[in-house]
Amino acid sequence: MTKAMAQNHVDGVGAMYDLHTDLFAEVLGGSMHVGYWSGAEDARPLAAASAHMTGLVAERLALTPGQQVLDVGCGNGKPAVQVAADHGVHVTGITVSAYQVRLARERPYPADRPGQVSFQLADATKLPDDDASFDSAYAIESLLHMDDKDAALGQLARVLRPGARLVIADFCLDALVGERDAQLIAHMREIFRISAIPTMDDYSMRLRRAGFTVLDLTDVRENVRRTYDLVAQGFRQTVGQLDGELAAQLAGSATVIDQIGAVQPLGYLLITAVRQ
């Protein structure tokens, strides 16, 4: 891939989020990632399940107050505010969407809580930050958009100090995928501008190669599965408020997401790694 093609991809992802961040956040309960349910008896609504997922990511970072934390692909800033306010840390969020930077900067921060947030437009594969300038980093469903995951992991290894934790929450794919499932996944990748989805082993290998030790890698696909159905429902409700091409696109997306919920080889990983 040429540099121009890589830049086009990043610009395309940014443009998608400039246009659709509000819609995605509305159907996903405020942030833009899956929810986490402890089991069948866990009846919390999607917004609470989504906050639960953010909380699990932060827990894995083992933060201490005052630390500098990087949120890679920060969306509208909701996870960053939650992490900063819950743990008294300074979270710097980066995103490739200028609209998201504006939204995140406008997001109110709870006055009675310690911690701080700041947001900037930046590409994770070309981070502007100094070497070893962060105590930890997390990436919730942002690596999925990156064609060059090795470049992003290399940049993260550079800006994290030795001993710093990196937590990734993202999709993975089993090595064996049937033809029908592969078609559905290809459709989902096209709709949401998702790059190739790695296997669990592939994540481990790439992290090690970038200079990380993998402490834990847990597949939580069953804990997040309810999200697909709820997002499809959300899209269908929104279709009624729109017209024209966007309504048709959204209805098509709802059908794909509905079916994605039944795609068994689509996994979801929580990974904790340490910068060597």
Ligand SMILES: C[S@@+](CC[C@H](N)C(=O)[O-])C[C@H]1O[C@@H](n2cnc3c(N)ncnc32)[C@H](O)[C@@H]1O
């Ligand atoms: C699915 S959203 C997740 C947002 C947020 N992490 C959350 O959980 O709500 C994906 C995010 O990754 C960001 N992203 C995608 N490619 C990126 C890149 N190369 N560098 C930085 N951010 C990127 C997008 O701009 C968007 O904010």
